[in-house]
Amino acid sequence: MSGPGPGPRVMAPGQKAQNFGPSAKRLLGELRTDVPQLIMVLLLGVLSVALTVMGPKILGEATNVVFAGFISLQMPEGATQQQVIDQLIASGNQQQADMLAAMEFTPGAGVDFGHLGGIILAVIVIYVLGSIFGWLQGLILNGIVQRAMHRLRMRVEEKIHRLPLSYFDKVQRGELLSRVTNDVDNIGQTMQQTLSQVVISLLTVIGVLIMMFVISPLLAVIALVTIPLTLVITVVIAKRSQKLFVAQWKATGVLNARVEETFSGHAVVKVFGHQAEAEADFRTENDEVYRASFGAQFLSGIIMPAMMFIGNLVYVAIAVVGGLQVAGGLMSIGDVQAFIQYSRQFTQPLSQLGSMANLLQSGIASAERVFELLDEDEQTPDPEPSETVSEIEGHLSFDGVSFRYTPDTPLIDDLSLEARQGSTVAIVGPTGAGKTTLVNLIMRFYDVDEGTIALGGLDTRRMTRQDLRSRTGMVLQDTWLFAGTIRENIAYGCPDATEEEIVAAATAAYVDRFVHALPDGYDTELDDEATNLSVGERQLVTIARAFLADPRLLILDEATSSVDTRTELLIQRAMSRLREDRTAFVIAHRLSTIRDADLILVMENGAIVEQGAHDELLAARGAYWRLYNAQFEAPADEDQDPALPVAPGQ
Known part of the structure; x- marks a missing residue:
């Protein structure tokens, strides 16, 4: 960009991430359009958990039936259960008597296999049935999550188109891509893997x-000891690891920006050795990702073993107290077995x-990084209602225009100019003069x-931006072609164009002269970098x-700088035809290309x-004269001021 406009730079590292609670609440808010399905998920979860519990x-x-049958075989056949109990009490075996009193059996009958079956x-x-309900719940929840991620991606895409150019000037492309791709995908995976499990785990605990x-209320109270311990451990560890997870994804964005920057300029990196x-910078930033990721995963990974340890302690306590309850006849052995299973089912979801x-x-x-993107200030909205001008109108004027990228750095002050319809206005000046800024305005x-x-x-x-920009065509020094055919790239600004119109435009721009040498002609596939075309050929496309x-306003920003001299002359002739009845703004460094400009x-x-025609400005021997002659002079002596070049023959 010409002018002191902002260049690419990373977002300020001091930005604060939102707290876990508000961010989680906002993320769950992405599901609000699927409330009926969420209610169905909850009902299916309740049914599945109720049956499983x-x-x-x-x-x-069943254990009681088997145990009672086994005990009954040890008793004399024909006696009653009460007689056996009385006999044990009489012989001083009060504990065994209490245990048998809590059971139902018929002495000598053995196991009731019919009841057991x-x-x-x-x-x-x-x-x-519990598994079927659980499968249905997972199926519906999967659809909810995928729809939510689809909506989130659409919102991010729409947000990007509403952001001002100033946002992209301050954010590295790799950092932005990391938020749009890596972070959104991570949100989807997190919701997919945790939402269903969280619902099932909470319902299971209840x-x-x-x-x-x-x-047994007594054993239940013992089991409840795990809850406060679980909460304390989770909260303490989560507070420390959350900062590391934020640092992990921020470092990942910086690393992606580094990779994108280095790979896109790979040739330049090699040329300058x-x-x-580049490898040292990559190692440094990769190490930062490693440290943050390792710390976050290590800390959060401690939670599961800690929960298992607490669960095992509770298991031991339940087994001991339950055994004493059975021995005292206060519980059946089947209830103790069931309670031990419940203790496992109770601690397992807490561990999960x-x-x-x-x-x-x-x-x-x-999610915090994506929400930061969604919360960025947008460009000013288009007026409602908007106004428009005639489709053939191309008269453009500046009246007292002032602009600054930053409030304390002056750039353009009180600029006035007039470009009449059908005229060609050339903009020249040293680097940083504000030429491209003028085009941006x-x-x-x-x-x-x-x-x-x-x-x-x-x-x-x-006017709406769409209305204004639909009347404008731009050809930039930095070519941009997308992955697709040459035909599709030419038709990008006019998707409904016919084959004849595409070929006519290609012929006028001298694309037709080289496209037939390609394997598939106009159907030749280009990759996202268009590496199968030369720089000049990409510019011609x-x-x-x-x-x-067919725009009313035409903006050419060093459009011929990447082509050879012969092609440049051909393009200049084509541009002359293109500029007929259109207003054209040409940014040029090679002043020989704009001699015929109207202004x-x-x-x-x-x-x-200064402003005027080529001959007028040369005759004035001012700034234009100095720029023009600087392109033809011999190298300046060491003691000569390069700002004051000497014209040939002077």
Whole structure:
């Protein structure tokens, strides 16, 4: 960019991420359009968990049947259960008597396999139904998450198109791509892996807790000890690891920016021998990603083992106290078995919730970065209602225009000029004079601070940007072609163009002369860097695109700088035809290419210091004369001021 406009730089590292709670709440808000489906997910989860939780209790009854049958075989056949108990009490075996009193058996009858088979069949049916409901819940939830991610990607895409050019000037491309791709994908994976599990885990904890209190309030209280311990461990670790997850994804964005920058300029890196520096920078930033990732994963990974350790302690406590309860006849052995299963089911979802902390924190850290993008200030909205001018209008004027990229750095002050319809206006000046800034203001990539830019007498700020830009064609020094055929790239500005119109534009821009030498002609596929075309050929394709768009305003920013001299002469002739009845702004460094311009503007430090035709400006022997002669003079002596070149023959 000419002029002191902002160049690419990384976002300020001091920006604060949002807190976990508000970010998680906002992320869940992305699901609000699927509330009916979420209610269905909750109902299916309740059914699935309720059936699954019933299993251990029923299996405990099966254990009681088997144990009672085994005990009954040890008793004399024909006696009653009460007689056996009385006999044990009489012989001083009070503890055994209390244990048998808590059971139901018929002495000598053995195991009731019919009753046992019915219990097992009931358990199978319950688990099968619970699995079906769980599968349906996962299926519906998967659809909810994918739709939410689809909407989020659409919002990010739409947001990018509403951001002002100033945002892209301050953010590295790799950093932006990391937010749009890596962070959004990480959010989707996090929601996919955790939402269903969180719902099931919470419902399981509630269901199991109810069953444990039904079986034994004493043992349930022992099991509840895990909850405060779990919360304390999770909160303490989560607070420390969350910062590292934010640092991890921020460092990943910086690393992506470095990779994108180095690979896109790979040839320049090699030419100037900066491979070692590039590798050192990569290692430094890669190490930063490693340190943040390792620390975040290590800390969050501690949660699961800690939960398992607490669960094992509770398991031991339940086994000891439960054994004493059975021995005292206060519980049946089947209830103890069921309770031990419930204790596992109780601690397992708590452990799963703890193990998901790293996923949740990673996903929320990515969500914060995406939300930061969505919260960026947008360009000023188009006026409603908007106004427009005639389709053939091309008269453009600047009246008292002032503009600064930053408030304390003057650039353009009180600029006035007039470009009549059908005229060619050339803009020349040293680097940093504000030439490309002038073009950015015409296109409304930036809005003026003061004054007006008018098309056909209408302030362009009263038009929609789409209306203004649809009348404008641009050919830049830096060519941009996308992955697709040459035909598709030419038709980019006019998708409905016919084959004849595409070929005519290609012929006018001299694309047709080389395209037939390619394997597939106009159907030749280009990659995203168009490496199968030379730099000059890529420029010709962009010029053909401008031909086809048939704009009222034409902006050429060093459009012929990448082609050879012969091609440049051919393009100049084509441009002469293209500029007929159109207003053209030409930014040029090679002054020989703009001799025929109707008006030449010489800019220095954001101001027009001279304007006029080529011969007039040379005769004035001012700034233009110095620029013109500087392109033909011999190298200056060491003691000569390069700002004051000597013309040939002087």
